[in-house]
Amino acid sequence: MSAIPPQPIRLSLASTPAHLPIVRAGVGEIARLVGFDEKAVDAVVLAVDEAMTNIIKHAYDGRNDQPIEAAFTALSEAADGGPAGLTIVLEDRGKPVDPAAVRSRDLDDVRPGGLGVHIMGCCMDRVDYTPREGGGTRLTMTKFLRAADKPGARQPQLTGGTRG
Amino acid sequence: MVEAKLNSPVRQVRQEPQALVVTLAGDVDLHRTPELQQELVRVVERRPRRIVLDLTAVQYMDSSGVASLVKLLSSTRRQNIELKLCGMAPRVKSIFEITRLDTVFDICPALKDALA
Numbered sequence: 189m190s191a192i193p194p195q196p197i198r199l200s201l202a203s204t205p206a207h208l209p210i211v212r213a214g215v216g217e218i219a220r221l222v223g224f225d226e227k228a229v230d231a232v233v234l235a236v237d238e239a240m241t242n243i244i245k246h247a248y249d250g251r252n253d254q255p256i257e258a259a260f261t262a263l264s265e266a267a268d269g270g271p272a273g274l275t276i277v278l279e280d281r282g283k284p285v286d287p288a289a290v291r292s293r294d295l296d297d298v299r300p301g302g303l304g305v306h307i308m309g310c311c312m313d314r315v316d317y318t319p320r321e322g323g324g325t326r327l328t329m330t331k332f333l334r335a336a337d338k339p340g341a342r343q344p345q346l347t348g349g350t351r352g
Numbered sequence: 353m354v355e356a357k358l359n360s361p362v363r364q365v366r367q368e369p370q371a372l373v374v375t376l377a378g379d380v381d382l383h384r385t386p387e388l389q390q391e392l393v394r395v396v397e398r399r400p401r402r403i404v405l406d407l408t409a410v411q412y413m414d415s416s417g418v419a420s421l422v423k424l425l426s427s428t429r430r431q432n433i434e435l436k437l438c439g440m441a442p443r444v445k446s447i448f449e450i451t452r453l454d455t456v457f458d459i460c461p462a463l464k465d466a467l468a
Contacts, residue, residue: 205383212379212412230443237414241382303415303451310450 192221196259196277203244203280204252212237215260215276222262222274223333231311232274232331238304238311239278239327247282247325256280263330273313273332281324285317360387361417363409365395370467371402371436377409380417388417392424396431403428404466408439413447425457434458438466 197218201207212233219232240256248254257279265272308315314330361384364375374395380388395403405421407413421437428435438460440448448454460466 205381208381208383209379230446234414234447237381241414241416244382303418307415307447307450 192218192262194262194264196261199258199260201240201256201258202252203240203248203254203256203282205241205244206252208237208240211240211258218260219274219331223272224274224331228331228333232276235308235311235315235329235331236276236278238307239276239329242304243278243280243282243325243327247280247285249283254280254282263332271332271334273330275328275330278327278329279320279324281320281322284319284323285325359384360391361410362388362391365391367400368404368467371404371434372398372400373404373406373463373467375406375409378411380410380413380420382414382416385416385420389420389423392420393427396424396427396433399431400433402434402436404436404438404463406439406463406466407437407441407444408463410439410441410444413444415447415451418447418451418453421457422453436460436466438463 199211199214201211215236216229216233219229224232236258243256244250244252257277259277261275261277263271263273263275305315308329312329312331314328316328318326318328320326361376361378361380362374363377364373366373366375372395374392376388378384403424405424425435436458439462440459445454445459448457448459
């Protein structure tokens with residue numbers, strides 16, 4: 189059972205790479221409180237880091253004073269047995285993302301760039317881009333808390349997630 | 353021997369008989385990769401026969417860090433310089449596995465293996 193209430197935890201962030209270590213520390217603690225084991229915590233932290241990096245580099249073209257709104261919502265187990273987990277929403281007001289153009293890069297091509305979306309998809313169970321009302325992009329990522337992800341259970345592989 | 357700059361993940365560059373050893377430490381993310389890339393360019397300009405990146409003290413790496421190492425790999429291949437990575441913690445190795453770049457780089461368990 190999650191140790192945090194169902195109300196979203198909201199953070200107002202700036203698009204500066206200097207804040208990334210602080211964001212990673214906070215996200216890791218939230219994921220631990222939800223009940224993920226350390227492998228899954230690492231996956232959630234990496235997914236948020238990659239999402240923030242993409243927003244800073246692509247939506248805001250490297251400008252470091254632009255707003256990023258983050259919301260973290262713990263999902264409790266549904267009455268029908270649906271899984272508990274964590275949903276993370278990141279909203280920016282930068283260049284809009286064309287959801288059809290957002291895809292994992294071809295990993296046979298080892299040129300730098302474009303790895304972030306692939307990593308987010310591997311780390312999280314669902315990754316969805318939608319236009320933000322008023323401009324920008326809303327990114328919603330969800331990771332479910334399976335029995336194997338609970339602390340003390342058998343360690344799952346970080347690479348074991350499926351892309352949404 | 354070259355020592356660390358303030359925000360750079362490069363802690364030390366030293367010449368060993370077998371290779372130029374570049375020691376990285378801390379987090380390698382978007383905040384720190386611009387300086388990393390500049391320093392790696394300077395390392396390649398020294399034209400060593402082999403470069404070993406010692407990642408033992410790296411606690412975290414994201415795609416920005418991985419992309420910097422892909423650039424380094426591309427550069428060393430063009431100049432026939434051997435490149436080896438070593439000392440990856442499981443958390444760091446996992447990002448190479450996710451991106452399937454663990455099969456592209458020559459990854460050794462420890463520094464002594466990379467210098468063998």
